[in-house]
Amino acid sequence: MVDYRYALRGRFFDIAATADSPEEIARQARYVDDGLMFIAEGRIAALMSWEEGQSLLKRPDDWLDLSGKLIVPGFIDTHLHYPQTEMIGAFGEQLLEWLTTYTFPVESQYGNAGHAAQMSAFFLNQLLSNGTTTALVFGTVHPESVDALFAAAAQQNMRLIAGKVMMDRNAPEYLTETAEQSYQQTRELILRWHNHQRLGYAITPRFAPTSTPALLEAVQRLREDFPDTWLHTHLSENPQEIAWVKSLWPEHENYLDVYHHYGLTGKRSVFAHAIHLQDAEWNCLHGSDSAVAFCPTSNLFLGSGLFRLQTCWQKKVKMGIGTDVGAGTTFNMLRTLGEAYKIGQLQSYKLCASEAFYHATLGGARALCLDEHIGNFSVGKEADFVVLDPAVSPLQQLRNARCKDIYEQLFMLMTLGDDRNISQTWINGECAWNRDGLEVAA
Ligand code: GUN
């Protein structure tokens, strides 16, 4: 007998173990066509076939019927900015002009706790309605911005990592601080929020151009004071940005070396974009066990360049997928994977469905060093998952009926899918969002 709070019957797909190649992912893929998942105390208690599992039910009718639905681990978004939600889809600029024209003015509002709370609630609703159960999130320079976000995420008991932006030059005066202020405010936020429930703190210098040496020294001190926090920043996104870094930091060999010099590479370090890297930078990322976030819709929208997936595998660098809202144009991981596939196509790389879903789930968890807790349906993991409706439009129904296996169906979802396919999102063993308004029995 399994002691459980919920038993869910449906189809289940996940990747059983972390992998170092697409072939290994394919070997680790698990699909249960008619399965029963038991949930107890917010965790996966068991997953087995309906045949095997039904005798373990407390009563023959004590299960939730999700047959026809496809259940996958919750999506993990390894890079996005919650304050940029309200400026998504801003016209016409590449990175540096986009920042000054649109981003900085919008971010100026997040010193207002009321605005931050309102937008945090909106943002979390976007994550949940798109099946994203964990995210690594930028706030703004204002401590109020992350207080609001953490408070909202704590209410949902979400596993969310976030941090206040740190910047002390090359931004409007209303968004800059001194290195010392930045250190103190970040320190207070870490003490308040890091490891509170399922929350984690990411020390968040915006990027090298908005940091003085004194700021990166402050970041280094924080890393030393709090070694189990995350480090979250941007790296090598755009050619003008890279040239600017070279002019601001002429003594460093390359962009990543600026961060590496201050001890900011390492196990829980996540670098967003990493598009135009030199060989030495890939080697440093690997050698320091750092991770990168591949942000397909953002890279296309800002015209930043094509992330090199194949090189990332060859160099054995941990990678997760980021939506990078608001330079990214969707919160939806299915749509993001579809764009990742097209970036692969432009480089003759075939991103298959099992690899794509791995990056969005267990691979992302590994990039964030959270794969012990989340990312698949292994027994004991936290029960964060998404219930997908595999066909919600006439076109999807037509196409879905012709899919010959789960891989074609997953590929169809990442090509044609969107938020309409997200039927339910479960957080820590409870249904946190439900598109159909179905009652979930307590
Ligand atoms: N580099 C520095 N700041 C940002 C930002 O807000 N968005 C993106 N995409 N890149 C950045």
Ligand code: ZN
């Ligand atoms: Zn970003």
